[in-house]
Amino acid sequence: xVDMPEYEVYAIKYGDHKRMRQENFLFKDPxxxxxxxxxxxxxLQGGGKTYVVDVGFEYREAETRGRSLHRLPSEAVRMMGAxxxxxxxxxxxxxxxxxxxxxxxxxxxxxxxQDREMAYATGRCMCHAxxxxxxxxxxxxxxxxxxxxxxxxxxxxxxxxxxxLSVHHIGGHTDGVQSVRVxxxxxxxxxxxxxxxxxxxxxxPNPFPIVYNVGDMLDGYEKLRGLADGNEDKVxxxxxxxxxxxxxxxxxxxEGIAVALxxxxxxxxxxxxxxxx
Amino acid sequence: MTDTPLESYEIYAVKYARRDxxRNEHLIFKDPxxxxxxxxDYFVWAIVGKRKTYVLDTGFDRVExxxxxxxxxxxxxxxxxxxxxxxxxxxxxxxxxxxxxxxxxxxxFPKATLYLQExxxxxxxxxxxxxxxxxHSFAVEHIEGVIRALYDDRLVYCDPVEELxxxxxxxxxxxxxxxxxxxxxxxxxxxxxxxVDASHYYMNFEDLRPYKTVHHVGDMLEGxxxxxxxAGSPKHVxxxxxxxxxxxxPTASNETDGIVVRLDADPLY
Numbered sequence: 372x373v374d375m376p377e378y379e380v381y382a383i384k385y386g387d388h389k390r391m392r393q394e395n396f397l398f399k400d401p402x403x404x405x406x407x408x409x410x411x412x413x414x415l416q417g418g419g420k421t422y423v424v425d426v427g428f429e430y431r432e433a434e435t436r437g438r439s440l441h442r443l444p445s446e447a448v449r450m451m452g453a454x455x456x457x458x459x460x461x462x463x464x465x466x467x468x469x470x471x472x473x474x475x476x477x478x479x480x481x482x483x484x485q486d487r488e489m490a491y492a493t494g495r496c497m498c499h500a501x502x503x504x505x506x507x508x509x510x511x512x513x514x515x516x517x518x519x520x521x522x523x524x525x526x527x528x529x530x531x532x533x534x535x536l537s538v539h540h541i542g543g544h545t546d547g548v549q550s551v552r553v554x555x556x557x558x559x560x561x562x563x564x565x566x567x568x569x570x571x572x573x574x575x576p577n578p579f580p581i582v583y584n585v586g587d588m589l590d591g592y593e594k595l596r597g598l599a600d601g602n603e604d605k606v607x608x609x610x611x612x613x614x615x616x617x618x619x620x621x622x623x624x625x626e627g628i629a630v631a632l633x634x635x636x637x638x639x640x641x642x643x644x645x646x647x648x
Numbered sequence: 649m650t651d652t653p654l655e656s657y658e659i660y661a662v663k664y665a666r667r668d669x670x671r672n673e674h675l676i677f678k679d680p681x682x683x684x685x686x687x688x689d690y691f692v693w694a695i696v697g698k699r700k701t702y703v704l705d706t707g708f709d710r711v712e713x714x715x716x717x718x719x720x721x722x723x724x725x726x727x728x729x730x731x732x733x734x735x736x737x738x739x740x741x742x743x744x745x746x747x748x749x750x751x752x753x754x755x756x757f758p759k760a761t762l763y764l765q766e767x768x769x770x771x772x773x774x775x776x777x778x779x780x781x782x783x784h785s786f787a788v789e790h791i792e793g794v795i796r797a798l799y800d801d802r803l804v805y806c807d808p809v810e811e812l813x814x815x816x817x818x819x820x821x822x823x824x825x826x827x828x829x830x831x832x833x834x835x836x837x838x839x840x841x842x843x844v845d846a847s848h849y850y851m852n853f854e855d856l857r858p859y860k861t862v863h864h865v866g867d868m869l870e871g872x873x874x875x876x877x878x879a880g881s882p883k884h885v886x887x888x889x890x891x892x893x894x895x896x897x898p899t900a901s902n903e904t905d906g907i908v909v910r911l912d913a914d915p916l917y
Binding site: 490493495497516518 | 769775801803
């Protein structure tokens with residue numbers, strides 16, 4: 372077995388949006404309450420390199436959609452001590468507006484994207500307004516320009532990016548959404564991104580309502596557990612505000628902003644996964 | 649079967665650019681004994697029905713043409729105007745494929761809905777664009793324009809065989825790119841095929857000699873069979889870039905000599 376470095380993995384919040392809990396589920400839940408959706412990027416450090424997962428949105432799109440942008444995603448990378456201009460590898464889980472906006476801040480990066488995500492974002496499904504809505508055409512065409520600059524590494528299914536770091540097609544939410552599997556001191560950790568938005572989507576299960584294929588999304592929850600060697604505690608949802616309370620802060624200055632996902636949780640994992648014992 | 653007679657269309661080829669080349673520059677399998685001059689013409693086409701006019705392809709503009717060393721003759725919309733077709737009035741624009749010389753002046757058609765094969769977009773935005781040799785024939789600004797049309801609800805992705813109207817169908821043909829489509833049109837002289845880049849020259853489909861700008865040679869050869877099956881006869885096939893087209897068909901009017909020919913007229917050969 373090739374030696375795998377143990378990566379440090381951080382979730383950094385860059386924005387949020389207040390909304391009702393109902394809006395997070397395909398099937399209505401009678402216990403509605405005020406809730407919020409957090410927007411994250413992820414920074415991975417291991418093997419002497421820094422990797423970024425997703426690049427969020429920027430000010431213009433935040434304003435268009437009425438989202439709170441606390442800091443540019445590239446600024447979030449900087450807060451973790453990395454220079455966005457020196458990042459070589461950025462994983463784009465999918466092309467929705469809240470994951471693929473701040474591309475220009477990474478002028479030297481190669482972007483890892485599933486073939487099926489670009490085909491979806493430029494294909495016949497975009498004739499349907501509900502499926503098109505989460506995409507920002509400016510972000511999509513920026514990615515196409517990167518294709519023509521030979522700065523996109525397309526992935527067909529799964530690919531190892533480095534020892535201990537790989538991406539895996541999941542589908543469901545969009546046709547080409549991918550999740551990230553990374554080796555840490557606690558074993559395999561899975562960054563689900565939007566293959567699972569909230570702990571409850573997967574725990575109940577009750578799919579997130581922005582969905583292209585419900586069957587694939589439900590299958591995806593099983594795939595995520597499999598990638599985490601069956602331990603759902605190692606599956607990190609893409610938008611759940613609870614993440615910031617469940618893991619220790621990356622540093623005392625980053626309390627409430629960035630957490631270390633490779634550390635032991637400080638919150639009650641049984642509760643978020645709705646386990647009774 | 650319906651008893652309703654099909655509407656017959658008039659078809660016009662509008663020449664908007666040209667370039668000099670030799671025969672071997674066009675062929676995969678070169679002929680060492682014969683490298684005669686073989687210039688290339690660039691066309692857009694108008695398919696004119698009693699109620700509706702369709703335009704097939706939009707060519708390139710002067711800037712793109714000069715960048716690539718082509719002799720630019722006129723904006724495609726200007727050539728169309730010579731036969732009374734106003735680009736700004738066109739509602740239906742068929743895009744055979746996304747190469748620079750077929751989609752370049754799409755913004756001269758602000759009202760139009762674009763008809764394109766989904767596979768063509770997948771090809772033009774997908775993993776094989778990392779290959780400079782395949783990427784070379786595309787202009788990313790054009791691709792961007794088409795994606796914006798998609799997000800503006802102005803693009804229709806066609807089925808592999810799509811009937812736009814009785815007497816006008818589009819047919820997917822691989823080979824040249826991954827998502828090329830050609831048009832079959834009912835005319836006063838029967839079923840005609842606008843082969844576009846499924847056969848650049850008469851010699852490609854007549855002699856089964858594949859053109860050198862190719863994505864899949866097997867599919868390109870299959871395309872020659874498809875063309876033959878769709879057309880009333882070989883004389884009903886219009887290749888996409890052959891200067892012979894200008895000699896083999898009469899001018900549309902006295903004013904359009906050497907610029908626009910009428911393809912549904914009886915051929916002169």
